[in-house]
Amino acid sequence: MKHIHIQQNEWLIRVTFDCAEQKINTLSHQVMNELCALLKQFESAPQKVISFESAKQDIFIAGADIKELQQINDVEMAKEKAHFGQKIFKTLAALPQTKVAVINGSCVGGGCELALACDFRLATDNPKTKIGLPEVKLGIIPGWGGTQRLPRLIGLPAALSMILPGKLVSASKAYRLHLVDKVISCIDLEEQVEQFLENLQNSSFQTDLVNRRQPKNTLGKLKQFIGDTAAARFYILKKARQQVLKTTKGLYPAPLAVLDVYEKKCGFDEGIQRELIEFSNLAPSDICKNLIAIFFLTQEVKRQQREAYSDVVTLPKTGAVIGAGVMGGGIAWLMSSKGLSVRLKDIQWQSIELGYQKVVEYFNQLKKRGKVKQGEIDAAINRIGGSLDYSGFNRVDMAIEAVVEVIDVKQKVLQEAEAALPETSLLCTNTSALSVTEMASVLKRPEQFCGIHFFNPVNRMPLVEVIKGQQTNSQTIAQAISVCHLWGKVPVVVKDSPGFLVNRILLPYLNEAAYLLEEGADIEKVDQVMTDFGMPMGPFQLADQVGIDVGYKVAKILEASFGERMQVAPVLEHLYAKLKLLGKKSGRGFYRYQDQEVQVNELLYQSPTVKDSEDKSDAEIIDRLMLVMVNEAAHCIDEGIVENAGQLDLAMVMGTGFPAWRGGLCRWADNVGCAEVAKRLDALQQTVGSRYQAATYLRTCAKQGRGFYQ
Template sequence: MKHIQIQKNDWLIRVTFDYQDQAINKLSAELMKELFDVIKDIETAPQKVVSFESAKKDIFIAGAAIEELQKIDSIEMAKEKAQQGLKIFKALELLPQTTVAIIDGACVGGGCELALACNFRLATDNPKTKIGLPEVKLGIIPGWGGTQRLPRLVGLPEALAMILPGKLLPAAKAYRIKLVDKVISSIQLEQQIDQFLEGLRKTRFQESLLSRREPKSIAQKTMAVAMDSHLARLYILKKAHQNVMKTTKGLYPAPLAVLEVYRKKCNFEEGIQRELSAFSNLASTDVCKNLISLFFLNEQVKKEQRERYPQPETLPSSGAVLGAGVMGGGIAWLMSSKGLSVRIKDINWESIQLGYQQAADYFNQLKKRRRIKQAGIDTAINRIGAALDYTGFNHAQIAIEAVIEVMQVKKQVLKEAEAVLPESSLLCTNTSALSVTEMASVLTRPSQFCGMHFFNPVNRMPLVEIVRGEQTSEETIAKAVAISKAWGKVPIVVNDCPGFLVNRILLPYLNEAAYLLQEGADIEKVDSAITTFGMPMGPFQLADEVGIDVGYKVAAILEAGFGERMAVATILEHIHGSLKLSGKKGGRGFYHYKNKEVEVNQLLYQAACVASSKDFSDQDIIDRLMLVMVNEAAHCIDEGIVENAGQLDLAMIMGTGFPAWRGGLCCWADSIGCKEVVQRLDKLQQQVGIRYQVSPYLQKCADEQRSFY
């Protein structure tokens, strides 16, 4: 065997997965064939217990070979691949011996389905132990029996809670819902595994494990019977459907396919056939291909960063934040949640109190989701200290500035902070658009300064733009990348320019929506067209959420930097300057917010710069707003602001919520074709003006029949 090792004694067979030349175990066609041969050999073996284990550190089985899934190009091919896996796991399930999966690390997708086919599951308390079926994130559903075996163990509600969002569970939670039968400590691991395997030789030990799966009290038994009723099933599926539609708007077919598998109550074999049909129909779709490509894109970016920016020897254990607003409080929360002691500085205690409140709000959100207990919150909040001066900054190993977006203010604050920070400290700015290079001009250590642009809200948005100034060293960039990853963020390194990458592409989109309004477009129709396209919210909704005042400032910075093609729409100047509307935080913007009621701000249609009502088709709206972003993306690639189209697409998905199922902004443009994109832009330039003038890079792609990728 190439990828599987076998050890036997008189009562035990230990099957150990060790995929050669790979850091992880994956269920490739080659390994699955070996596994089937092993199972057929075990069928007639005299041993009583069979364990399935891994030789890889922190990995049980990371799932199927995704590169093989990517090659599926038809329903028939998908069905054949799924049937092979179903056949193997059925043979595993029917083995006459007692089988156990020993899970120490990631047990994901096909690995979880293999574990479900065993009689028992033992997990370790290793923080890397995560168990689940995340297939929906690749645009498919579990295809090797997972949809049928999981609810038999944990019940339909818990199964849906795992499968629909592709959720991975730590060992403790998996034990609570009876997905695993026992959790053991990572201390003296081998000894405890041996004790568990020895116990499986005894009927009484097995019976004690099985008895835990059964409801004990009368109330539990009554609830179990009720939950298995037809009415309860319909209610569970209805609520799950409502939640799926709320979170995905029905644009991701895989979660809906999961619900359809469960729609009809049937026996195991019928359920397997429903799963097989659903998997086969999904595996060759464009959505699946785009999501798989996005998975590989994410892995490629990680690889590129590992090679270019090596991990520093140590990461910060203490930090400081300059400015305690929404962003400053959010950054302080992030630091403290990752175990850093934090100092906050602002000019008054009222602002500092707001920063504390922001951090507390984020911790309370985690508490509601049962991700942290009050004791943990108290400990983390106590790691945050505050002052009106730079007390404590002399110990900070990283300091992040998040004060008002005014260059002179930022320069002053950064210069003062640098003077009190240790010489080895990393100093960063969280500016969303201002020049990092200009800020560095007042510093004595500009090589240790960079942009570290978080997106709001900090607790939910994964992207961090690491902005390289002209004098920023590669060591500084490497530190910022490593810190971002350690804090659970996705860093993308970009070069300095007005708006950097994401805002430089996003603001023309918001600005163009304002131009549509000026030309007579309906606010709700524009937002509806864009959410139907797949964006999480329309441009007017987004402008209100971000804050019209904030958006206007960034738009003005871009106009100053790029001239006429970034000219701010007159209606935006009117809303910001004359009407003084700030968006949702002020109660009025493009929409009027009355308690929980939201309605269009009709006052805007009465502005002198807004033309009479004009009907734009959804396609007109999509072209106007999406193609202006594609064109600006091409400028960014051409100017070297970002390394490649893949990193740009990842940034737009992580930073703006661009629909992942479309593969990213550049991937979407490639699906249309650069030649067609250029033709549409040329037409828009004739109709609208210089804002749609085709970028040289995009024109070259069209002329040479190339794509972004």
């Protein structure tokens, strides 16, 4: 079965990728073999120009076949695969014809490396056109020459800014970087492509394209000269390494391996050998396999949601947010940034002003990173209108309630909103722990109501929990899922239950840290151990970030629902009720925040519930904090709060920053072994307390010799 097709005339060969029975083009071993055979034929072909194109909509080439990458189990196998790709693209680059990649859609990984091996790159202004080398996100580095060709084309600093974070750029940004040579409109696409290909027969046209890549003035030439010096290279790599270590804490080896490739300035052939070695060491690693597992989880959850909620939906063009605090402002920002006209409603103008401030703050962050221009910001902010009443709600397609976490208040607000909205509107609550079903009990259209729980900050946290109440229909859930995808979020559907999924698992983690403090554990050490484990911040830092008041209230909800195993640590009650500490927002919590300086709040060690200092080993801290989460995850799966371990792991990675390189909470438990987990829980139950009693589901897994992933 052919995956590559060619058309040719006396001067042109058009190579079109169209992988059979696939929605996208990937460079599988079969496709690469096919390409290798064609390139050998082209070596003696009389044509002057070869174009590489795609028959797939919105896709050029999506890279190597990740399933094949997942099957690499040793260094030699990795070397063989990488060397094969390097050899093919080296053959492509050496062809006597002028080669051009015609990019209309996603061009990533191996697809980008193929394009880099061409002489020129033509891209379309299709919004789906994204170009880059995102391999580090899978725990590897570009292995088919990308580390060598990209910096030679756009310079080392620009190449590092793309490769190290796995960043994709638009066609316009790629043009500014000189990564592509021309951007054309999607309108009359075929005519423009043919014209460009015809022009490539003219050597002066090619010369003009090449000259455009060169600096035009003296200052630009001077910068280029300085950038090529050994001193500049040393400085660039040193700063890049510092930034990588700051961002990843050294826990993700792939970005560091990229820098190791560039450590020594060398020729192309030696460079790809260095690339080959680093790729081959990374590809068989557990970290690579775990990151690939997360990638497949994302795809699998989307597939499961399409099958479970296949209703045809209408996406909203107008939205409303009720409750204009920090979270409400974040949701309003998200809606307006995606083109919706938004009503931002509260009971006082001061709160609406706070919501607007959050909108401006998020847009300014994007502006600082070059993601948006001021004109786009002004237009988006103008799409938001503040109101103290429900005026304009009769034209709203979707409304999200984000008021205080008090069930009576939410019910009253939701009743008012439902009365003001059109009968076809989607009404949602952003509650983090309260019952969606109980809220729906006061509504006339409970089937059109669900929970959409965003995580703070809205502009950075990808997860959204979509909560299905007892009367919520599948059409409503399908619409909520589609909206989340449209807004660039990762939705996970969960059952209505106290704390839902993420908070129900995360709060015991924070609560157990408080118990450790009561036993005399050092706050900074506990936080350091967990950041070394891979968490984005320690439990005490996280509690301060979330707000001790918020965490305490959710913890009390869970305690009321689940009893002894969720009993709130007395020190938390002391912090909240007696000391009135709120965390970072008030300047004091487990830490003191003063003038950019952060120090442990030593007063906590004097709390009546805290014992004298007692050293806790790293292993004990990890077991205490991790196993309580694993145990609650087992309860959640057993109760059907989430469909399976994969969805749970995706939620924990996307919603809490659980280290993706560990593959997720359940996968971590499987690596430890469920029998071992149950054994450690039994020991903790004996020495610490009954809250460590192993869940029935976990005991069953241990008894049957299986894990969360079967």
